[in-house]
Amino acid sequence: MRVSDDRYTRDRQRLDLALRLIRLEARTFTIRQWTGLSDDRIRKLYRSYCLTGNAKIVLRHRGKSPRQAAFFFRNSELNFQAAQLTSLFVIYGLLRGTSKRVESGYRIGSLDSGSLLCQTYEAYCELHAPIKISFEHAWFLLTALARHDELGIGRCEDCGGVRLADLLAKRKISCGNCRPLLVLSPSAALAC
Ligand SMILES: [Zn+2]
Structure with a gap:
């Protein structure tokens, strides 16, 4: 495969992955982490995706990413x-x-x-x-x-x-299917 073809394929794969992540409602930061695309390019991609008639409504998540x-x-x-x-x-x-x-x-x-x-x-x-x-x-x-x-x-x-x-809880907890989580572990008591 020629170098230019190879680059084109990689770029195409990057865009496909970015679109897939947009559909899954990933944050811009996450899309950048996985694709290496610039924020500007992701924004343009997001706009063009939303302009296509058959695109489902995609929520854009702002603010901090989950950490708890x-x-x-x-x-x-x-x-x-x-x-x-x-x-x-x-x-x-x-x-x-x-x-x-x-x-x-x-x-x-x-x-x-x-x-x-x-x-x-x-x-x-x-x-x-x-x-x-x-x-x-x-x-x-x-x-x-x-x-x-x-x-x-x-x-x-x-x-x-x-x-x-x-791993921070002292007591072992059963799976969510067997026993309701009535008592929160110390780490679970923190707000998310
Ligand atoms: Zn169980």
Whole structure:
């Protein structure tokens, strides 16, 4: 393949990924992280996407991105969906490792990892209606699990299923499917 063809293909892939992220309501900052496109180019892309008649209404999220792991322990349904999304991250290879500890299986800025993240989130959306976790919260969940300082993967003591583990909590919590989250862990008590 000639160099110019190769560049064209890469650019096309970058734009396709950016459009996919816009559809999933990702923030401009996140789109820039994954595609390397400038804010200006993302804004133009966003405008042209919204001008096409068949585009669904896309919300633009402003302000700070999600930063609190406690969000995923707010209630049982949210916790259950977060555990399912976590499993999908493992299945799609965005997280890898042993049952004791997982680590990142993605590379920020890689178009392949970016598409995999979209694919995983789209699979999550197909499983749940209504969805409780936005794309930005899903991206935060993935980074928090990869950091392994606040969140980890555990096993529910009641059903043996995958549960999201609050690494800062002293008490083990059952999965959102088995037991309602009546008592919030210390880290979960913080506002999101
Ligand atoms: Zn359970």
